[in-house]
Amino acid sequence: MILEIQPNIHCENCSKCGRRPHVEQQKKFWIVTCPNKDCKNFVKGELVNIEGWNKINKPNTSLNQKQDFKKTA
Incomplete structure (x- = not known):
């Protein structure tokens, strides 16, 4: 049996498609x-x-942010 998740429930979309x-x-x-x-x-x-689904399909915002690296040596 397949059930649709209601729109008012917070659920991340699939990270692949x-x-x-x-x-x-x-x-x-x-x-x-x-x-x-x-x-x-x-x-x-x-x-x-649904919480487990949200954890594995969380959008990775750290890839979109520019990181500044400093020379230490």
């Missing part, structure tokens, strides 16, 4: 997964783990 994930139920496990099967991006657990 940018699509919003959905929730699947398989027997006793809940899987937060990307609808694009080529990404193979998912979080599996006995409860719906």
Whole structure:
């Protein structure tokens, strides 16, 4: 069974393709997964783990910031 995540729930988009994930139920496990099967991006657990999904799909802002390096030697 596939369920869409409501828009008012904070959930990061997939870091690989940018699509919003959905929730699947398989027997006793809940899987937060990307609808694009080529990404193979998912979080599996006995409860719906949106926080775990957000941790692995967090936008990396440190790559966008310019770092200033100083010579020490």
